[in-house]
Amino acid sequence: MEEVLASGFWFGAVMAFLHTPYDGSKQPFSVGLEPAGEAEWLETDEAFLPQLARKQDLLASARETVFQAKEDTVDAQREVLDLVVSNLRSRPDAYPDWSGGLPVLRHENGEAVFAGGPGEPELLTASRFIQEDLVLMRKSDAGYYLAAACLCFPSSWSLADKFGQSMHGIHEHVPDFNTGRMGQVVARIFQNLQTSQLLARYNWSIYDTLELHHPKPKSLSPQILDGSLASLGALFIRVERQTLRRLPGSGDILFTIKIHHDPISQLQRDPRGCALVGSLREQLLGLSADQLAYKGLMPFRDALASALSRMAAAESEALA
Template sequence: MIYSYAAFGLFVVAILAASRYGLKAWRPKAIPSSHSRDEKARYSAESRPETVEAGAQSKLNWKDVEPVKFRPFKSTYYITMALQASAPSELILIDNNYEERVLERRKTMENHKSTVMGAIPAGHDAVRELYSFLLAEYLPGRHPSMFSLEQDGSVFRNHVTNQTFSTTPPADPLEAFKVIGETVEDDVFLLKETDEGHLSVAFLCCHPAGFDPSTKLGKLLKDIHEPVPSYEKIGPSMERFFRKVKAGQFVKRLNWSITTQNKLFTPSGTHIYEKDAFQVDEKVDIDQVRLRVELQTLTRLPKTGAVIFPFKTYLYPLKDVKDEGLGPQLVEAIEGLQKGNAPGMFKYKGAVRWGRDVCEYLKASG
């Protein structure tokens, strides 16, 4: 997968077309713990997303919700990607991997704090706004069977992990990110506009795909995207759209890649950069190879005006794709990385290393 900051670039041209789908800002009222079970169930039903992709979220028991099977690969790769308008209810999707994922994220933040989270002073207020929105409004309102407010709304309770946190954000943005990181499994980047362009001001990224997110903090978009093939085709359009995106307007896209590691925290080993040495057609362990897909969203925080880019990562064994009869389509998509308007993606995404073994497996019978 293109690393997640680079994925900003893939939003742009299609986003410009999708910008007409602005949605009204969604500010759900949190459900007090004193409400009856029927009242909570009725509220949850009213808050259900409308799309097929998010349909599983309508179930009240998160343990019954299977991860969505996204298969977004196309026969030819284009750096301009199709987008869809998204509903606020799709901002945070939860499935039966939730508990395992958030506990894993807690360990990742403890062991790799400087890599997976950071903020410069210009981003502190945006981190606090995101914290307040998620804990005091969005999560208790959208998933009341999992999260609730207590003590007149001053305390947030996670009923899955049995953790409680104040709904008032910590003064330290990294402490705020730590709470967010063990409450939702989505990663997020925050940007603010400057005279020179949009600046990366804060990030929480426990699931980096082949890059160290800490090296991107405090950089402009054009500098963040410097290694990305054909970025110059979309850079100016991206800046224009980021200036225009409104609070309450949500767009989404899917980004896919192949990774040879069965891990979510992979800050290296995915991409091949200009001066990197690499082995062509290396032998890979197919059992460890995954189709990696990110469900990405873009919107703006209303108070601070920061642009937020949250995304959830899915890992699918190749066997699943093959068993679904989609092996030939994925092979075509891998080969299609050399076509389209950004042929450098075939090397950049590492297909020169793993492409032979992966395609042979997907083509083989049985």
Template structure:
């Protein structure tokens, strides 16, 4: 969905999979808008009409923080921000009410928005507008602390070193210094709404001995502490690029090799979590073809 020469490439080998890898972020680059904006917004509107209960959750005392996020988004976008009415988005909740402020803000963005709040059990998911989940169910994560949210991720469950690191990072986040990290996976289609876990079994990437239907699914994740509520807004910007985009990229062969190296280095539990337990060989065969001369 991005220009072939402007691919985001967090799979270039600079950071291993399942690494936290936070970096400071210039507040001016907090949100990312590109030429695919309208397609993303149309999908968000469709999901709001058809699957609202799957894409929005909120605890009852989060209205103030939701408005804080809404105002922050509006200020950040400036003239690009348009009200729901003027943007042609006269949408309502299933019971006919006004959409919550957090979801209204999300309907102007390609990002999903997740509000995190500190409680006795740690930081928890207190409200969220998530239209583009990457193999997870929002309602299953609602009001749960991070160590439970990350429970299925190898090495990130309760009591692990990574779980402790994430809690401390959230605790120490400063209002004036947002942070960013990247995540990436390999999917068998280009759908944005992916609520269910990775498909299992042979054929996930199409038939044959070589994987064909392969898409790079990337997530640009940012964390920003809110000055009034003290909550944290977690944004998730999803990008989807067909693996074929590497074939015309100036560094396509090197990038394909970097992906191969990282796939080979995955531990069994990590490989299963990424949905590659039975598809690794076919995927590696496809990656090896990138950068090779076509047979005459």
């Protein structure tokens, strides 16, 4: 581990750029689901401790903001906790210590931390142990709706605004979701998803903050409009890794959402640096006006593309 950013998140050669959905292998604003295995369902990386600590802070100070659940989701929440516990039991790298059937995380002095209190909702307890956020979607006559969630690290959307809404309402502002093919594809996937299936998908955006709790619309700093290479120094590629699976008991669909924050400046240190810079620029330039507006990038596209061109040129010169 080579450096600690001001917010306390670690970044080094191992952690950065684990997932690069902007590398040309996937198209923005597409479903892009792919099979995943149980072993990689939950991810643990170098941000494990600070991200769990940030969750702890949010659950203590803003619980109503980050946790909501319908009263009739108790059994489904228990299913989620059981799944998380079962997965973590096979992950001694994350939790070598267990007590009362639940994992225990300890400080170096041996003090247990991140433990839930008596009577705590089990979806919330499950979320305390993992970097992922957890969202339960339940079927109704009007389609699937958001029935429960522990959402500590939203990417510019609010649980309070979306709780109880249908997929149509949740994605109201996503370009082409409700008016194009994407919403129809998602509806068919939800209808046909089997309990034996575990699927994953990715999306990306660009932020100028490392804060993971981001419920408000994103607005980048105007300083990046100069298009200079230096302007990229304060920017991060925020990658969401989402998984979905059907719970065998309730039939609800469980989403997990894991956030990766990669400094754009570190692209130069990745072996794929030139290629990743180029593909990020191409995807940025390929976004429609509506897609750019949704990502909060409309005023910044040309400046970002110019800065990325400068980065690619500098890297090519360094390799020559």
